[in-house]
Amino acid sequence: MIISGLVRAAYMSTQMRAAREGRETDEMRIVAMDEGESPQNIRRRVAEGTVIIARNILRENIRPLGIGKGLRIKVNANVGTSIDICDVNLEVEKARVAVKYGADTVMDLSTGGDLDEVRRAIIKAINVPVGTVPIYQAAIEAARKRGSIVHMTEDDIFNIIEKHAKDGVDFMTIHCGVTKEIVNNLARRPRLMGIVSRGGTFLAAWILHNGEENPLYKNYDYLLEMAAKYDFALSLGDGLRPGCIFDSTDYYQVQELLVIGRLVERAREYGVQAMVEGPGHIPLNHVEANVRLAKAICKDAPFYVLGPIVTDIAPGYDHIVGAIGGALAGLAGADFLCYVTPAEHLGLPSLDDVREGVIAARIAAHAADIVRLGDKAAAKDLEMARARASLDWRRQIENAIDPERAKSIRGRIKLKSPETCSMCSEYCAIKILRDSLKSHCL
Amino acid sequence: MIISGLVRAAYMSTQMRAAREGRETDEMRIVAMDEGESPQNIRRRVAEGTVIIARNILRENIRPLGIGKGLRIKVNANVGTSIDICDVNLEVEKARVAVKYGADTVMDLSTGGDLDEVRRAIIKAINVPVGTVPIYQAAIEAARKRGSIVHMTEDDIFNIIEKHAKDGVDFMTIHCGVTKEIVNNLARRPRLMGIVSRGGTFLAAWILHNGEENPLYKNYDYLLEMAAKYDFALSLGDGLRPGCIFDSTDYYQVQELLVIGRLVERAREYGVQAMVEGPGHIPLNHVEANVRLAKAICKDAPFYVLGPIVTDIAPGYDHIVGAIGGALAGLAGADFLCYVTPAEHLGLPSLDDVREGVIAARIAAHAADIVRLGDKAAAKDLEMARARASLDWRRQIENAIDPERAKSIRGRIKLKSPETCSMCSEYCAIKILRDSLKSHCL
Numbered sequence: 001m002i003i004s005g006l007v008r009a010a011y012m013s014t015q016m017r018a019a020r021e022g023r024e025t026d027e028m029r030i031v032a033m034d035e036g037e038s039p040q041n042i043r044r045r046v047a048e049g050t051v052i053i054a055r056n057i058l059r060e061n062i063r064p065l066g067i068g069k070g071l072r073i074k075v076n077a078n079v080g081t082s083i084d085i086c087d088v089n090l091e092v093e094k095a096r097v098a099v100k101y102g103a104d105t106v107m108d109l110s111t112g113g114d115l116d117e118v119r120r121a122i123i124k125a126i127n128v129p130v131g132t133v134p135i136y137q138a139a140i141e142a143a144r145k146r147g148s149i150v151h152m153t154e155d156d157i158f159n160i161i162e163k164h165a166k167d168g169v170d171f172m173t174i175h176c177g178v179t180k181e182i183v184n185n186l187a188r189r190p191r192l193m194g195i196v197s198r199g200g201t202f203l204a205a206w207i208l209h210n211g212e213e214n215p216l217y218k219n220y221d222y223l224l225e226m227a228a229k230y231d232f233a234l235s236l237g238d239g240l241r242p243g244c245i246f247d248s249t250d251y252y253q254v255q256e257l258l259v260i261g262r263l264v265e266r267a268r269e270y271g272v273q274a275m276v277e278g279p280g281h282i283p284l285n286h287v288e289a290n291v292r293l294a295k296a297i298c299k300d301a302p303f304y305v306l307g308p309i310v311t312d313i314a315p316g317y318d319h320i321v322g323a324i325g326g327a328l329a330g331l332a333g334a335d336f337l338c339y340v341t342p343a344e345h346l347g348l349p350s351l352d353d354v355r356e357g358v359i360a361a362r363i364a365a366h367a368a369d370i371v372r373l374g375d376k377a378a379a380k381d382l383e384m385a386r387a388r389a390s391l392d393w394r395r396q397i398e399n400a401i402d403p404e405r406a407k408s409i410r411g412r413i414k415l416k417s418p419e420t421c422s423m424c425s426e427y428c429a430i431k432i433l434r435d436s437l438k439s440h441c442l
Numbered sequence: 443m444i445i446s447g448l449v450r451a452a453y454m455s456t457q458m459r460a461a462r463e464g465r466e467t468d469e470m471r472i473v474a475m476d477e478g479e480s481p482q483n484i485r486r487r488v489a490e491g492t493v494i495i496a497r498n499i500l501r502e503n504i505r506p507l508g509i510g511k512g513l514r515i516k517v518n519a520n521v522g523t524s525i526d527i528c529d530v531n532l533e534v535e536k537a538r539v540a541v542k543y544g545a546d547t548v549m550d551l552s553t554g555g556d557l558d559e560v561r562r563a564i565i566k567a568i569n570v571p572v573g574t575v576p577i578y579q580a581a582i583e584a585a586r587k588r589g590s591i592v593h594m595t596e597d598d599i600f601n602i603i604e605k606h607a608k609d610g611v612d613f614m615t616i617h618c619g620v621t622k623e624i625v626n627n628l629a630r631r632p633r634l635m636g637i638v639s640r641g642g643t644f645l646a647a648w649i650l651h652n653g654e655e656n657p658l659y660k661n662y663d664y665l666l667e668m669a670a671k672y673d674f675a676l677s678l679g680d681g682l683r684p685g686c687i688f689d690s691t692d693y694y695q696v697q698e699l700l701v702i703g704r705l706v707e708r709a710r711e712y713g714v715q716a717m718v719e720g721p722g723h724i725p726l727n728h729v730e731a732n733v734r735l736a737k738a739i740c741k742d743a744p745f746y747v748l749g750p751i752v753t754d755i756a757p758g759y760d761h762i763v764g765a766i767g768g769a770l771a772g773l774a775g776a777d778f779l780c781y782v783t784p785a786e787h788l789g790l791p792s793l794d795d796v797r798e799g800v801i802a803a804r805i806a807a808h809a810a811d812i813v814r815l816g817d818k819a820a821a822k823d824l825e826m827a828r829a830r831a832s833l834d835w836r837r838q839i840e841n842a843i844d845p846e847r848a849k850s851i852r853g854r855i856k857l858k859s860p861e862t863c864s865m866c867s868e869y870c871a872i873k874i875l876r877d878s879l880k881s882h883c884l
Contacts (some may be wrong), residue, residue, distance in 0.1 A: 014561035083867035084858055111869050140869065149874070187879055194875045195832050195839050205878035220645040243872075244827030245812065245820070284773050285813040309807040310769065312823040312830075315838065316847035320802050322767050324809055327766040331726050345830070345838075346851040347864035358760050367752040367766055370726040372689065378687065381754040385686030388754075388787070396757065396787075405758035416526055419529065420790035425525035427553050427582065430685075431644035432591070434638045435648035437629055 014231045015055070017271040019047035027053045031066035036376055047070050049264070050300045052273040054105065054129035056232045061127050066106055068276060068302035072373065073365035074331045075357050076131065076304070078340045080110035081118055085348045088118050092125045094136075094354045099126050101402065102357040104338070107131040107173070109141055111198075113418040116278065118375035120167055129170035129235040131235060134160045135216075139202040148213035149202050150209035158214055158222065165230040172232055173277065174223065176216045176263050178203045178239035183214075186240075186252055193243030194279075200239020220263060224270040233273040236260045236306060241280030244312050249290060261297035268299075275302035278329075279441035281309045287325055291332035304336035305329045309344075319353075319360035326361055330368025337361045359402055366401075391419055391430055456495070461489035469495045473508035478818055481589040487511050491706070492742045493614075494715040496547065496571035497672045501610035503569050507546055507719060508745035514771045514809035514815065516572065517748070518780045519545035519800050522552035523560055529791045530560050533636045536569045536796045540569050543800040543844065546755075547613070549573040553582055553640075554809055562609055573611035573677060576602045577658075581644040591644050594649035600664065607672035613702035614667065614674055615719065617641045620681035625649045625656075628682075628694055634725075635685030641717030642681020644654070651768040662705060675715040677746060678702045685752050690724035691732060703739035710741075715780065717744035720771075723751045724859045729767055746778035747771045751786075760786040761802035768803055769810040772810025779803045790868050801844055808843075833861055833872055 006356030008120050018025050018442065024039045028046060032039040038333035045051035051068035067074050075405055077098035079091045093237060095106045105128050110118040116139045121128050138160040142146070144154030164172060175197065183204045195201045203214050216223060226236055240256040242248045260276055276298045282290055287308055308325030322340030330337065341349040369377035380399050387395035393410065400406035413422055420428040466481045473495055474481040487493035504517030510514050519540035521533045536549045547570050550561040552555050557579045565572050580602040584594030606614060608786060617639065625646045628636070637643045645656050657817035658665060669676055682698040684690045702718055709716035718740045724732055729750055736745050750767030751760060764782030772779065783791040791799065811819035820842050829837035835852065842848035855864055862870035 065556060069466075082864055083869075136869075143732035190879070192827050194879075196871050197865060198869060198871045199464050201875045201878075202869075205874050208878050208882040226630055240575065244830065245823055248825055250598060283812050284769060284809050311805060312826040313808065313841060314801075314843045316844050316851055317801055317805060318841060320762050320805050321809070323762050324766050324769040324806060327726060328770065343851050343865070345863075346848060347854060351856070359756075359759055361755050363753060363759060363762050364766060366755065367726050367763070370725050370753060382686055384754040385634050385688055388686065389476065398760060399755060401756045402758050403578050406788060409785050412789060412792070413526055421787075422524055422526035423785070424553065424640060427525075427578075427640060427644075429640045430636065432643045432647050435637075436592075436643075436650050437632070440490055440629055440650040 014228050014250060014271050015046050015053045016049065016268070016273050018269070019043045019291065023439065027055055027064035030064050035066060035071050037070065041070070044168070046273075050302070051267045052275055052302055054170040056168045056170045056230050058166060058230060059123070059170055062129060062170070063127055065129050068335050069300060071335065072377065073334070073369055074336045075358060075361040075365050076105045076107055076336065077354060078107045078109050078338065079122065079354065080108045081112035081347050083112045086112035088113065088121050088435050090116055092121050094351055097351055097354050099128055100360050101355050102362040103128065103358045105129045105171070109133060109136065111136055115140065116163070118166070119169070123168055130168070130170045131171040131173065132164050133173040133199050133237070134164050135175060135199045135202055142288050150206050152206065154215040157350035158219070158226070161223070162226060165226060165232055165291050166205060168234055171235050171275075172373050173199065173235045173237040174216050175199045175237040175239040176214065176223070177218055177236060178214050178260040179217050179259055179303070180213045182240060182252055182255050191247045192248060192250060193247050195235065195239060195240055197239040198241030199237055203239060206262065217382065220266065223361070224267060224272050227272045228270060231273070231409045233275060234267055236263055236274055236276050238277045238279065240277070241306065242282060244281050245289045245310070248279065248286050253279065257294060257297055259344070261299070262441045263299045264298045275304050278303055278305045278334070280306055281312060282325070283312045284324070285329040288332040290330050291334050295333055299402050301302045302335040303333065304338065305334045306338045307340050309340065313346040316342055318342065319357045319384065323360040323364040325363035327367045330365055331371055337365055362401060377424060389430065391428075456670050456713050456715065457488050457495045458491065458710070458715050461485045462713070463572040469497055470507050477508060477513050479512065479595060482831075483512070488820070488876045490573060491710045491716065492744070494675045494717055494744055496612040496675050498607065498612045498672050499611045499613055500672060500824045501565070502844040504612070504724065505569055507571050510777050511742060512879060513777065514819065515776070515811055516546035516778045517544060517548045517800060517803040517807050518549055518778065519796060520551050520780065521564065521768065521796065524790050525554045528554035530555065530563050533560055534563050536793055537564045537568050538799050539793055539796050542548070543568055543797050544804040545570060547568065547571045547573060549575070549615070551575060551578065553578055558605070561606070561611070565610055568623060568821035572610070573613040573615065574606050574611045575615040575641050575679070576606050577617060577644050589695045594648065596661065600661070601667070604668060607668060607674055611674055611715070613677050613824060615641065615679040617645050617679040617681040618656065618662055619654050619678060619701040620649070621659050621701055622649050622655045622696050623683060624694055633689045633692060633694060635689050635770055638685030639679065639683055641679055645681060650709040654875045660830050661838035662708065666709060666714045668795050669714045673715070676709055678705055678716055678718050679782050680719045680721065682721070683748065684722050684724060687725045687752070690721065690728050696735070697722065699736060699739055703741070706740045706743045717746050720745055720747045720776070721750050722748055726752045726766070726770065729770040729772040733771050733776050737775055745775065745777045746775040746780065748780045749782050751782065757787040758784055760784065760845070761799045765802040765806040768806035769809045773813055785798045804843060831872065857868070
């Protein structure tokens, strides 16, 4: 099931180019099988750019993953070191825990310690697509070597991107849409939370200091060439995503989205796979509008949302806030949810936070998939309903999204009526109705 | 602020009758003040039945609470003993914890031990409206005294209701809509999960055994008389709410809703306040439809939902599932969310489960209120955004929904740059953009 990219590398082609030439790759067939779709459908959607297959041709030990139109909603978990918490083994363990609890992809957002080491260790440890944000490393190394992130050069940036590509990174967040014009506008007329995207801020600071255009925007063709060479997918980052609900869907956010829409078209012309990142902090009534706007402007490119976070008051519980936004976004058409952990806005997540974050996002994705995909997605729900209707606790635990947790809550005390639970005991509605219908029918 | 009901008792009137006679009660004025509305508006909505004020005339030590049209969405927390876990002090503590974390009402759903004792202890311990489901006690006492719940008499039921009313219970869930016709239909053509409402099942079992009409439906006028006497609000229970997403919005659920719609009209004719309970397990795309259907059929009576639970696979995390459903229901017009705890479907909640459940439901309610009420609801979000924009961590913690938890996550490690957090440290987007804009403007 886990295939090598070398066969396709021999073609010197991208998934998208192959699809357009009518060729079905192994990756397309695996995605089709995993999604219960025909390979033809997957090929057609990869050709048009509404589905991407995240898989660098140099990445070994990976099960290719489809993201986009008609497919199961995917969940990403962010891991990675920081200056304060810098332990490679811990971040590798977080990546493993994330995959265990259902993350479809993992992004390494490390900013502390030996960045090459962490990335390579994570790629080696898991067999799901791995994403990165290369501008972090470019900026941090510039700060380390030259005293400030604003001293990074265009070469620094592209060298890091190629380094990540050579390590087998399957998709990269690149903030090409943070243009000089938008940053200058923002400097003149600030918004409440400014820029909350780390990559977006690095680039904005660089632009403000150097007075030059964003190198990733200016040299987009070179970026496309590199992306095609390794067939990593572009995740067009929304550097101007709102950082509070009051900045939601404002001039800057939409201006950047318009830029990104054009960049999606150019990527497609070049045969490079691209998805689009979206907000962020937006109120509930903006969620559907944001998804539909992004899908329209970006010609149905796979849409990857962060949360969304529908209220700003819940640090410590932002996984729940993100699950609310994510479910609604998924229902409206978002294809890919970036998890939010309970530690969001407060610190680097712990292992427990990673588990909670992944499960919350998986619940959101699944709730939307039930509607998007129907019976195909609801099979486990049906199993659970049947298990509950027959008071079959073993099967209820087995079908739970986190069997260990379900079992531990149920097992907190010794039950007087083991057929039921400690909530209702002998007054269990299921049991009473069943017995009552039985004697009624006799 | 906490007023006595005796003044109004002297009028021998209900809130609704007073409102219709053009009289503004103290309760209406308090609700108006709490909601930032004019007393006239509150009076008008109480008169038409689109807002209820939950407050038994005999209840002391209570801050009256408005639920319904144009008001902040309210959250209820269920507590109460069971056969397996029967500790009055623990349930009183849960009620206190629920109120501490933002529950607007508490329902005592006890089924274990001395039911009068628990109820009275909870009513005494907190100053928010308290609700009960009297059929539990009627059925359980019949089982204890006469060997089975099916041996309860009509007098048993109404005596318990009056006992609860005399104890000052402010609202009662009464399953008047579980009619003989619906139960017989269900016995002939079962649905996947049958009946999952405990009160609904008690009545269904009684109806099947005795072959008689539901006493609460048959003697609805007598119930209204009693409700008027003490001015407790009716919460018309949905005994046929779906117990899995596959039973959602089916024949039985809607048949019962039609019955309940008529009962709301009769309650209003009698000058008795009534709200309507709703599902339950329904997929995401049924949430808005269910709220709009209930609002239409029940002439905009306040709508009180349980969850809704939008997937069945997440026992252990059903507070998150319920928050997704609750936010969407609130956005569509639901007025009152019953919390769901992580222990739902597994056992009686612990103190921690109560906290998690209340906060999850509060987040859902608040996210919807931001849209429903605008600036009036979003003041704390604005404070939080400003605190984040200025890296003012003290104010961020203060404005968090659970300051203790936010503080403990932030404080896990000693920070190298105390101005930021362990996620980004010196690479904090806010800090970099601020410094960068500063030097740009110089």
